Amino acid sequence: MPSWLIFAILSAVFAALTAIFAKAGLKDINSDLAMAIRTVIILFIAWGIVFFRGYTSQLSSLTKNNWIFLILSAIATGLSWIFYFRALQVGKVAAVSAIDKGSIVLTVLLAFIFLKEPITLRTVIAITLIASGMLVMALK
Template sequence: MPISSIQSSWLFWAALSAVFAALTAIFAKIGVGGINSDFATFIRTIVILLTIVFILTALGEWQPLGSVQPRAYVFLVLSGLATGASWLCHFRALKLGDAARVAPIDKLSVVMVAVFGVALLGERLSFKNWLGVGFIALGAILVAMRS
């Protein structure tokens, strides 16, 4: 498969997201060791903001704020609030628990996305898809349990 078609594949970017999410949990667990988890989230957020500014500038992808529809702003703000809440909770959980047990519970979001996608977006999943969602849920719970 040519590189250009790999880079335009949702699967390629989703796999990279999983790799970076795993590294995020490991690096955060190490970083949150000596500081308040909320302050750690603040530092991480600044790094993300600066990184995105750099990428938008380097690629020339800035667009006028007026070009974004009001509905998009509403849902992007809601997404940002949900992201912030998720990060605060994730860092607090990492401060208190093992990364290898926190991450699977955090990834129950996969199960919730499937349910919300069907309920709110009208997406459809086959029996095989639901079986996979069930296995993800069961696997996350089993990994998170103490021996």
């Protein structure tokens, strides 16, 4: 099994746990506060990994492009988390998670537009099934 597939499966498992743990942790607190607490913990974990593996020396080799796109990615991640936590606080986990996974469809389309990644018939079928499943899960 290729390593990317193992990492992707682990990502899916932890994303599922994220939704369950977040919903439980949002009880009787503001979603923005919960997201901020989560972010601080992630900050320590991420920098801990960077220091432990000795990647800090690579900071000086980052280009302007690296910085621009990493900053844009961080802003998008932050906004995603803010809205995700707010949705989890007031909605059902299954519906919120299903709609959140709609990002797959958007990612494929944006990758086609901006990164020139091909869209095949297989891809069209897959994103159609994902979008359909998302709607079935989210709508009553």
